[in-house]
Amino acid sequence: MKIAILTIGNELMSGRTADTNSSFIAREANLQGWSVEAMLSVEDNFASIKSRLNYLLGLADVVICTGGLGPTADDITTEAIAQAFGLPLYTDEKVLNHIKEIFIKFNLTWIENNTKQAMFPQGAEVIANPVGTAAGFALHIFGKWIFVIPGVPRETQKMFPEGVIPILRREFPENEQYIAKQTIKTFGLGEGAVDKTLADVDFAALGVNIGFYPIFPENHLVLVSRQTTKEAAEEKLKLACDEVTARLNKYIFSYGEKTLEEIVADLLKEKQLTIAVAESCTGGLITDRLTDVAGSSEYLERSVVTYSNAAKVSLLNVPAAIIEKHGAVSEETARLMAEGVRKMAGTDLGLSSTGIAGPSGGSEAKPTGTVYLALSDTAQTICRHYAYRWDRKRNKLIFSQAALLLLKNYLEGKDKP
Amino acid sequence: MKIAILTIGNELMSGRTADTNSSFIAREANLQGWSVEAMLSVEDNFASIKSRLNYLLGLADVVICTGGLGPTADDITTEAIAQAFGLPLYTDEKVLNHIKEIFIKFNLTWIENNTKQAMFPQGAEVIANPVGTAAGFALHIFGKWIFVIPGVPRETQKMFPEGVIPILRREFPENEQYIAKQTIKTFGLGEGAVDKTLADVDFAALGVNIGFYPIFPENHLVLVSRQTTKEAAEEKLKLACDEVTARLNKYIFSYGEKTLEEIVADLLKEKQLTIAVAESCTGGLITDRLTDVAGSSEYLERSVVTYSNAAKVSLLNVPAAIIEKHGAVSEETARLMAEGVRKMAGTDLGLSSTGIAGPSGGSEAKPTGTVYLALSDTAQTICRHYAYRWDRKRNKLIFSQAALLLLKNYLEGKDKP
Numbered sequence: 001m002k003i004a005i006l007t008i009g010n011e012l013m014s015g016r017t018a019d020t021n022s023s024f025i026a027r028e029a030n031l032q033g034w035s036v037e038a039m040l041s042v043e044d045n046f047a048s049i050k051s052r053l054n055y056l057l058g059l060a061d062v063v064i065c066t067g068g069l070g071p072t073a074d075d076i077t078t079e080a081i082a083q084a085f086g087l088p089l090y091t092d093e094k095v096l097n098h099i100k101e102i103f104i105k106f107n108l109t110w111i112e113n114n115t116k117q118a119m120f121p122q123g124a125e126v127i128a129n130p131v132g133t134a135a136g137f138a139l140h141i142f143g144k145w146i147f148v149i150p151g152v153p154r155e156t157q158k159m160f161p162e163g164v165i166p167i168l169r170r171e172f173p174e175n176e177q178y179i180a181k182q183t184i185k186t187f188g189l190g191e192g193a194v195d196k197t198l199a200d201v202d203f204a205a206l207g208v209n210i211g212f213y214p215i216f217p218e219n220h221l222v223l224v225s226r227q228t229t230k231e232a233a234e235e236k237l238k239l240a241c242d243e244v245t246a247r248l249n250k251y252i253f254s255y256g257e258k259t260l261e262e263i264v265a266d267l268l269k270e271k272q273l274t275i276a277v278a279e280s281c282t283g284g285l286i287t288d289r290l291t292d293v294a295g296s297s298e299y300l301e302r303s304v305v306t307y308s309n310a311a312k313v314s315l316l317n318v319p320a321a322i323i324e325k326h327g328a329v330s331e332e333t334a335r336l337m338a339e340g341v342r343k344m345a346g347t348d349l350g351l352s353s354t355g356i357a358g359p360s361g362g363s364e365a366k367p368t369g370t371v372y373l374a375l376s377d378t379a380q381t382i383c384r385h386y387a388y389r390w391d392r393k394r395n396k397l398i399f400s401q402a403a404l405l406l407l408k409n410y411l412e413g414k415d416k417p
Numbered sequence: 418m419k420i421a422i423l424t425i426g427n428e429l430m431s432g433r434t435a436d437t438n439s440s441f442i443a444r445e446a447n448l449q450g451w452s453v454e455a456m457l458s459v460e461d462n463f464a465s466i467k468s469r470l471n472y473l474l475g476l477a478d479v480v481i482c483t484g485g486l487g488p489t490a491d492d493i494t495t496e497a498i499a500q501a502f503g504l505p506l507y508t509d510e511k512v513l514n515h516i517k518e519i520f521i522k523f524n525l526t527w528i529e530n531n532t533k534q535a536m537f538p539q540g541a542e543v544i545a546n547p548v549g550t551a552a553g554f555a556l557h558i559f560g561k562w563i564f565v566i567p568g569v570p571r572e573t574q575k576m577f578p579e580g581v582i583p584i585l586r587r588e589f590p591e592n593e594q595y596i597a598k599q600t601i602k603t604f605g606l607g608e609g610a611v612d613k614t615l616a617d618v619d620f621a622a623l624g625v626n627i628g629f630y631p632i633f634p635e636n637h638l639v640l641v642s643r644q645t646t647k648e649a650a651e652e653k654l655k656l657a658c659d660e661v662t663a664r665l666n667k668y669i670f671s672y673g674e675k676t677l678e679e680i681v682a683d684l685l686k687e688k689q690l691t692i693a694v695a696e697s698c699t700g701g702l703i704t705d706r707l708t709d710v711a712g713s714s715e716y717l718e719r720s721v722v723t724y725s726n727a728a729k730v731s732l733l734n735v736p737a738a739i740i741e742k743h744g745a746v747s748e749e750t751a752r753l754m755a756e757g758v759r760k761m762a763g764t765d766l767g768l769s770s771t772g773i774a775g776p777s778g779g780s781e782a783k784p785t786g787t788v789y790l791a792l793s794d795t796a797q798t799i800c801r802h803y804a805y806r807w808d809r810k811r812n813k814l815i816f817s818q819a820a821l822l823l824l825k826n827y828l829e830g831k832d833k834p
C-alpha cells in the first residue's frame with residue numbers, strides 16, 4: 001500500500017517552521033511495512049491544496065494531510081477538501097461538546113470561530129484528538145483514503161499512530177507483513193568505503209532492504225526484512241546481518257539503537273566501575289557526552305580539563321620535565337594524565353586525551369588532528385595514538401569518539417595494553 | 418519568480434532523516450523576495466525523480482534539487498536528470514582534479530566510483546562545493562532552471578546562498594539590487610512568543626523581509642532590505658531593526674553572525690582576562706563550547722567537572738557543611754564553586770554551574786531544570802538562578818547558554834552583583 005504525505009501551512013513555505021511531521025509519519029509508515037511515495041508541502045490556499053491533493057491521489061492509495069485545522073481564518077484544510085469533492089460540511093455535536101469542555105476546563109474565552117473545529121465533510125469518520133481541540137478525520141472517496149490530522153507535532157505524533165494507523169490496518173488487512181529490523185553502527189570507515197565494502201552483497205536477493213545513515217563520525221546501517229512470517233523475516237535479517245558483519249566487523253561498535261555513551265554507561269554500571277576524566281584537546285566534550293546519559297553520577301566521579309601545562313602539573317602530577325621533554329601532546333603525557341586523574345579522584349579508571357584540534361598548533365611531527373588517548377586502571381595503562389584530518393569541531397568530536405570507543409573496548413575485554 | 422524544492426533520498430522517505438534543507442532553502446528564497454510554490458521529497462529512483470521533477474517544472478520557474486550526489490550506487494540524481502532531458506554526461510576535469518586533491522590531502526583511498534562526482538549533464542554550469550567533494554550544477558532547459566546541490570545540510574547551507582542565489586540573481590535581475598542584511602540573535606523567548614511580539618510590525622510596509630531561524634536555545638531573526646540604492650536599503654533596514662530592538666531588546670544578545678562563545682572569546686581577549694570553570698550539571702559543556710573557539714588556550718586555564726560532592730570539597734574547597742546545609746544545588750554552593758575554581762587556577766575569573774538536568778533528581782523546592790550559575794572575580798561574585806523545563810540534553814544546553822550569557826554581560830559591564 002502506498003502512502004503520500006501532504007503538509008499544509010504558510011509557515012512551512014516561508015521556511016519559518018521546519019516540517020518534522022513528514023519524517024515522523026514516514027518512519028511510522030515504514031515500520032508498518034507501507035512505503036511512502038511522496039512528501040509534499042503546500043501553503044494555506046484553496047486552489048493549491050486541491051491541486052496538490054489531486055496530484056498525490058494519483059500517486060498513492062492513501063494521502064495523509066497535516067495542518068490547517070486551527071480555528072483561525074487561514075486554517076482552511078477541511079473546507080478545501082470538502083470543496084474538492086463537492087461535499088457539504090456537518091457539525092459533529094460530540095466533538096463540539098469536547099471542545100467546549102476544554103474551553104471551560106482551561107478557562108478560555110469562547111469565540112464562535114471555534115465551532116469550525118467541529119465541522120467535517122459529509123461521510124467523514126472523526127479521529128479524536130486526545131491532546132488538543134482539533135479533531136481529525138478519515139474520508140474514503142473514489143477508492144482512495146484521505147486522512148486529515150492537526151499539524152502541531154505533539155498532536156500529529158499522538159494521532160497518526162493512535163488514530164490513523166488503526167484505520168489503515170483495518171482497511172488494508174492484506175498488507176499485514178512481518179518486519180524484522182536491525183541497526184548496525186560503525187565507526188572508522190567513510191560512507192563511500194562502507195558502501196564499497198558491501199557492494200558485492202545482493203541485499204535484494206537476501207530479501208532485505210538496507211539504508212545508509214551517516215551521522216558524523218559514525219555510519220549507521222539499517223537492515224529491514226519484510227516477510228509473510230515472523231520466522232522468515234528474522235531468518236533473512238540474520239543472514240544479511242551476518243554478511244555485513246563478515247565485511248565490516250572491525251568497524252562495527254554496536255548492534256542496536258543505543259548511543260556509544262549509553263553503551264559505555266551500561267558497561268560501567270554492570271561492572272560497577274567508577275571513572276574520572278582528564279581532558280585537554282577535547283575541552284570537556286568526552287565528559288559532556290558521558291553526562292548526556294541520565295544517572296551518569298553513578299560512575300563519573302569528576303573530570304578536569306587541564307588546558308594549560310600548569311594545570312596538568314598541579315592537578316594531575318604530570319612532571320613538568322616530562323612535558324618539557326616529550327611535549328604536552330605525547331604518549332608519556334597522556335599516560336600520566338590518565339593515571340593522575342584516576343589517583344586524584346580515587347576512581348577505578350582514569351581516561352585522558354591530549355592532542356591538537358587545530359586549526360593552528362600542529363607541526364610536521366605532530367600535525368593538526370593528532371591525538372593521544374590513554375586509559376588507566378590500577379594494574380595497567382593503555383595508550384592509543386590517532387591522526388585525523390578534520391576541522392576543529394569535528395576533530396574534537398572524533399577524538400571524543402575514539403576515547404569512548406577505547407573505554408568500551410577495554411570494558412568488554414577487547415583492548416589490552 | 419516561483420521556486421519549487423525537490424529533496425531526494427531514500428533516507429527522507431523512510432523517515433530516518435528529517436528534511437531540513439527544504440525549510441532552509443525556503444527561508445533563504447523568501448529573504449530574496451521569491452516565493453516557494455511546493456516542497457516535495459522523493460526516493461532515489463530514476464522514474465520517481467523524473468516524474469516528480471516534471472511535475473514541479475509545471476508549477477515553478479526554478480526547481481532546486483538537493484541530494485543524491487554522493488559516490489555510491491544509490492546516488493543517481495545527476496544521471497536521472499540527464500536521462501529526463503536526453504542529455505549525455507560529460508566529465509569536468511577541473512572538478513575531478515579538485516576531488517582527487519581532497520583525497521590526497523586527507524590521505525583517503527581513491528575508488529573509481531568517485532569519478533562519478535565529476536560528471537554533469539551537457540550544458541550544465543558547475544557550482545563549486547567549498548566544503549565537500551560533490552559539486553552541484555545549474556541547467557537551463559525549456560525556459561526553466563534546474564539546480565542540483567548536495568543534500569548534506571552543511572553543504573546545502575553553503576552552496577544555496579553562495580552558489581545558487583548568485584546565478585538566480587543574474588538570471589532574474591531586478592531593479593532592487595542593493596541589499597542590506599542584519600542578523601539579530603535572541604535568547605530567552607520561545608519562537609511563538611518572538612513571533613507574537615513582532616506581530617504588529619508590518620515588515621512589508623517597511624520594505625524589509627524577515628526570516629525566523631530557531632536554533633535551540635536561540636532564536637535568530639534575519640532582516641533583509643532590497644532597494645534601488647544602497648542608502649535606501651540601509652535606511653529601511655535600520656528602521657526595521659529599530660522596531661525589532663524596541664520590542665525584543667532584553668532578549669537580544671547579538672547583532673551579527675558570531676556565536677555566543679566567539680563573542681565571549683573576543684571579550685576575554687580584548688580585556689586580557691583568564692578564566693577557569695567549575696561545572697556540575699552542565700558536565701563539561703560550558704568548557705566544550707569555550708574551547709570550540711580556536712585560540713581558547715589564551716584565556717581558558719582549566720576546568721573541572723565536579724560531579725561528586727567529594728570533588729566539590731577536595732578540588733574547590735567548598736565546605737562539606739555548606740553542601741550538607743544548603744545542598745549541592747544551591748546559591749551558596751554555586752558561589753563557592755566559582756570562587757574555588759578561580760583561586761585554585763589562579764585566574765582572573767571563575768565560572769560555575771550547579772543544577773538538575775534531569776530526568777530524575779528534582780524535588781518540589783528544586784525541580785528538574787533548576788540551575789544556579791555563578792561568576793567570581795577578585796572583588797565580587799555574581800549568582801543567577803533559573804528554572805527551565807526541557808529534557809536532559811536541552812537542559813544542559815540551555816544551562817550552558819545562560820552561563821555564557823552571564824559571562825558576556827559581566828564582561829560588557831552589564832551584569833553586577
